[in-house]
Amino acid sequence: VQTVAALIFPDFELLDLFGPLEMFGMLPEHFAIRLVAERERHVASAQGPVSRADDLFADDLFANGRSCDILLLPGGPGTRREVNNPALLDWLRAQAEGAAYVASVCTGSALLARAGLLDGRTATSNKQAFAWVQAQGPRVDWQARARWVEDGRFFTSSGVSAGIDMSLALIARLHGEARARQVAAWAEYDWHSDPGWDPFAELHGLV
């Protein structure tokens, strides 16, 4: 079983987080989900609903240099503040070093970019916030038209619902495409399994 550590911070975007966690959560034989927050255990989303973190940065799961297996970062308006939070960026760097995979949804890639973790890599992000995200990582090869981008062990997705498609791709990488298709069928979800499918880049005027 791999530990999926999902970071939450004030004003995270609900679906960025819980879309992917629904997909991983359908395979409890493969994935154990932990919500992680910096210092405060209760964290309000941008839409209002409050989640409770299972672990804080100082807790045992991450003590003594231990890393999660899969690090998941949602986006949301809170990223505008967290890109300037050195404690959070330090934690990201430490976790990303040991994690088998690092995945971000929407403006979550801005956090990875500011931590320097995407330098020299290809990545994508939310289409409406694209200019701002680009400015957080001038040495990143940002892809405007992409549902998600895979670069080695880094997966970055476009806005909000794109995280669901990306997480199914990560499940496919780990456990085969048939398993990912089964998860999508259980969720009655129409998986866009082509990472090049992205009508929103044009809709939001990026291409």
Add this chain to the structure above:
Amino acid sequence: VQTVAALIFPDFELLDLFGPLEMFGMLPEHFAIRLVAERERHVASAQGPVSRADDLFADDLFANGRSCDILLLPGGPGTRREVNNPALLDWLRAQAEGAAYVASVCTGSALLARAGLLDGRTATSNKQAFAWVQAQGPRVDWQARARWVEDGRFFTSSGVSAGIDMSLALIARLHGEARARQVAAWAEYDWHSDPGWDPFAELHGLV
């Protein structure tokens, strides 16, 4: 602003709840979201992550016969227990009486059925749990092939991700289709806006 009261109970399904709440949450000028639980404020989802209820059944929001404007019910494995919870079914009946709209996702419609709220109405549910849900409401006209079903002020959706499509339809009913399309575009979501679109009925052997 209309109050969207979303019921949470142990082992609710993450995406059933947070897919629709993401859509409503994108229009804070129209919708205020409240998570509601019976007695315990912290409620673990079937996938693990814990949410904190804003209100309990006994709290002010629902005191003195007051109702929410929109009642939202997720599904999930916890519904197998809650269909036998008289306190929850009583609360549903009381809330549904005053609510402008009642919406369920996945096996959430089993709760409405057991409360008698769907008698004589058309409704749908999760495709893999369909036989069990049907048995909860023998006087309901269950539709096997439907992404969601609208019957007056009752909206019921198919499994998990179908709740997103249904909530966009409810937003369209209240604020026009253009507004719903804008929300879908913000979420970079490929809205299946035809309630008859349902490849999963066939995939799961129902038709």
